[in-house]
Structures are given as C-alpha cells and as structure tokens.
Amino acid sequence: MKIGQRRSKQRELILEELKGLTCHPTADELYELVRKRISNISLGTVYRNLELLAANGVILKIETGGKNRFDGMATPHPHIRCMECGKVDDVKHEVDTPKLDISQSRGYLVKGCSVEYFGLCPECRKDSN
Structure with missing residues (x-):
C-alpha cells in the first residue's frame, strides 16, 4: 500500500x-x-x-x-443504493462510462466518473407493503 x-x-x-x-x-x-x-x-x-x-x-x-x-x-464499478435505508450493493453488470474531452468538461479537471442506480432494496420494499 x-x-x-x-x-x-x-x-x-x-x-x-x-x-x-x-x-x-x-x-x-x-x-x-x-x-x-x-x-x-x-x-x-x-x-x-x-x-x-x-x-x-x-x-x-x-x-x-x-x-x-x-x-x-x-x-470503478456501478452501484445500486436504497433510497430508504442507504444500503449500497455492487451492480454485476459492465457499464461503459462516457469519456469527456477537454471541450466538453466545461473547464473541469475530470478525475473519474461513477454510475449509481437507486431505488428500494428488497427489505424496504417488503416493509412498505
């Protein structure tokens, strides 16, 4: 390390x-x-x-x-997050993240990109029924 x-x-x-x-x-x-x-x-x-x-x-x-x-x-890999309890899991699916060239980055120095899906986890879905 x-x-x-x-x-x-x-x-x-x-x-x-x-x-x-x-x-x-x-x-x-x-x-x-x-x-x-x-x-x-x-x-x-x-x-x-x-x-x-x-x-x-x-x-x-x-x-x-x-x-x-x-x-x-x-x-870097995609995650899915529960909007109710905050639990986060990995998404076992390849996701292509778009690359920005300097003209698209609006002056930012891009350090990375993350993909996050969000919704309700199985436990919170069960509790809401």
Whole structure:
C-alpha cells in the first residue's frame, strides 16, 4: 500500500476487514468489526484511515448524502443504493462510462466518473407493503 504515509497496523487491519466484506459499510459499521480485533481502536482512527485510504485511491468512498459508505474494491464499478435505508450493493453488470474531452468538461479537471442506480432494496420494499 503506497499512500505516502508510514505503514500502520491499524490501517492495514481496517483495509483487511473492508476488503473481506461484500457489503459497503459505514465507518461506524466497520469500526464495530475492527474493534473485535483491536479493542482499543478509536472511531476517529477508523474515520481518519478510511478517508486517507479513499483519498489515495486504495478504496472507494461512496457519498450517499447521509453516512458515507466504503468499498474495498477501488476499481470503478456501478452501484445500486436504497433510497430508504442507504444500503449500497455492487451492480454485476459492465457499464461503459462516457469519456469527456477537454471541450466538453466545461473547464473541469475530470478525475473519474461513477454510475449509481437507486431505488428500494428488497427489505424496504417488503416493509412498505
């Protein structure tokens, strides 16, 4: 992991836990998992390390308008998000993202593109019936 900072046992454990998940946890949810292995880790440490890992492209940060969620798979891929509970899942379908040339980017320096579908997850659909 090359992120411009010294290696940290806590950071490596946070990354290991995140990469072992198929869901997209919030920092709070990941903190509860990591705390089982390092009982004295602080929530702030988990938040700081997730932000650092995301800023350096090691993981994805999924901004949901509420609590951010994190994905251990850093390569761009589409997601589907529940508008009710905020759950995020991967979409197992290739999506071609359009490329913008400099004349189309309106002066922005484009760093990436994300595709997100949204709706109601099965649990929230069941609860609304």
